[in-house]
Amino acid sequence: DKTRRNIVNQLKSIVGQGPLNQAAVTEIEALLLQADVGVEATDYIITTLQNKLRQEVLPAEEAIAYLKKILRDMLDAPVKKSHKPIFVPEKETLNVWLITGVNGAGKTTTIGKIAHLAQKSGYKCLIGAADTFRAAAVEQVKIWGQRSGVQVIFNPAKNADPAAVVFDAISAATARETELLLVDTAGRLQNKKNLMDELSKIRRIIDKKAPNAKIESLLVLDATLGQNGLRQAEIFSQAAQLSGVVLTKLDSTAKGGVALAVVQQLGLPIRFIGAGEGIEDLRPFSSYEFVEALLNG
Amino acid sequence: MFEALADRLEGAWKKLRGQDKISQSNIQDALREVRRALLEADVNLQVVKDFVTEVETKALGAEVITGVRPDQQFIKIVHDELVQVMGEENVPLAQADHSPTVVLMAGLQGTGKTTATAKLALHLRKLERSCLMVATDVYRPAAIDQLITLGKQIDVPVFELGSDADPVEIARQGVERAKAEGVDTVIIDTAGRLQIDQDMMAELARIKETVQPDETLLVVDSMTGQEAANLTRTFHERIGITGAILTKLDGDSRGGAALSVRHISGAPIKFVGVGEKVEALQPFYPDRMASRILGMGDVLTLVEKA
């Protein structure tokens, strides 16, 4: 809705200068639901807000400030726990970033963007093309490699074993003293047991073949996704030992609210956001920006 | 994770033991459960509101059926309404009087347009309708390669002019080629685009204007959340769609997007994608989708009794 006003103004039109009332809270609830935050997480947020309002009468502006704080605290909690507020690969050692997610989420594009960023920042970077399944997936990631000047390790055989590609990519990374190896994987829906087993196998190979590497396992979530994102995070977590999330397509009008529920329920930090199809359209995640965008329709 | 709506409705009704007739006051808990279930299934909030209002009206006007518990009767009303909104029966793909039939594919990035293009071509080939696929996605890396690879898999030719050509021109020449060769149906794959991207939407409008498709299919990912309503509205207003394909239904999403797409556009969902392989395309059945959205696969038998 293009004409949706700033939430504070919107609430003021409901409550005037007075304290936040039930009608206003209902309005906030609708806003959260329309941002895909989900019924359960929305209930939690609204209850927390209402508890506060029971203790103190708050005018719209202060209530919204408090609401934003609830949301930011939810998003920041896992980052605080991880003691890794700035998310960068460690220099002069092998970092392996495994990029996972359902079909079409934006994995390969995100790899292209990260490779570009890493190359610009002076990392020795390599890409492993472990999507051996989808039509022209290897060609796609090779073009991204060319764009960023990063080599791609791939297997030209049709339907090659993705775990073998990962094995080869780690060998190459070790031989070349690569600092960041990005592993592209095929899209898979989390209810496909054989495909999730295949992903677990890839993860095990990384653990075994690169025991001293700094491993990050990232789930790519599409911001237009609804509540299924939560299921994805649960199952991918088990299969690939996720350590974080990348939220893509935030240049759309979707808010990516399901990420809030994912962060809260699985304790996974959001590390990057994707906001376009271009090579530069990747940004570190900021809870401040995310919450402002979420509430300012 | 999701309780079937039927269980929850039964729960809502138990609180009102002894009441055997649907009334304004005893229906509120049940309506709240319906609202919650639909939201959890990712039906758009505005669509949920319209739907719940309609269900309330129908439920209050319903005749009492002896021997049927009110919760059973209520769930039948909900289910029937869902089926009705989604279109009573399956609607097949358009076929022009004079070939070629022109089908235009459209949608957001990564929803499954290119895959669905190949799936449709294979589906038509099996019906002995010859096909040509046209590759107009000059933006996404290797998009043309992807369609060519799929074309080889299903033995259907692909028309392309490389990635330096203008998509409108590719589409125009693709349809010309289909005419010249007497092909039955030409399917035009397009690049993914956000409905708020003015330039890309204008390009799509020009393609449509140029090829005058018999069918414009919006390809929607069944995992889409609240955004399904917004994107459908804009694609429909700006481009005009005649149907939709719902993809990735082989996942475990509830697929509430289906209701939003249908409610907002009025256009039928014609096919569903149920896998990555080119064979994984099925006709859309509203009643199955209704049960899925409500999370009540096995309740159908119960409903049939009512």
Ligand SMILES: Nc1nc2c(ncn2[C@@H]2O[C@H](COP(=O)(O)OP(=O)(O)OP(=O)(O)O)[C@@H](O)[C@H]2O)c(=O)[nH]1
């Ligand atoms: N608007 C927008 N589009 C994006 C973004 N990230 C990726 N895309 C597009 O989404 C589509 C799918 O992206 P891919 O990177 O191929 O996704 P994937 O997860 O690798 O897909 P599969 O390998 O097929 O599972 C492409 O058209 C991308 O250009 C983003 O941040 N914004």
Ligand SMILES: Nc1nc2c(ncn2[C@@H]2O[C@H](COP(=O)(O)OP(=O)(O)OP(=O)(O)O)[C@@H](O)[C@H]2O)c(=O)[nH]1
């Ligand atoms: N599981 C499953 N995967 C699907 C289905 N349809 C498409 N996919 C996968 O979803 C991903 C994206 O499909 P594409 O056909 O490339 O999507 P697209 O809309 O053409 O993407 P862009 O051209 O980048 O906008 C690929 O990994 C496909 O294999 C489906 O019905 N089920």
Ligand SMILES: [Mg+2]
């Ligand atoms: Mg990919």
Ligand SMILES: [Mg+2]
């Ligand atoms: Mg495509």
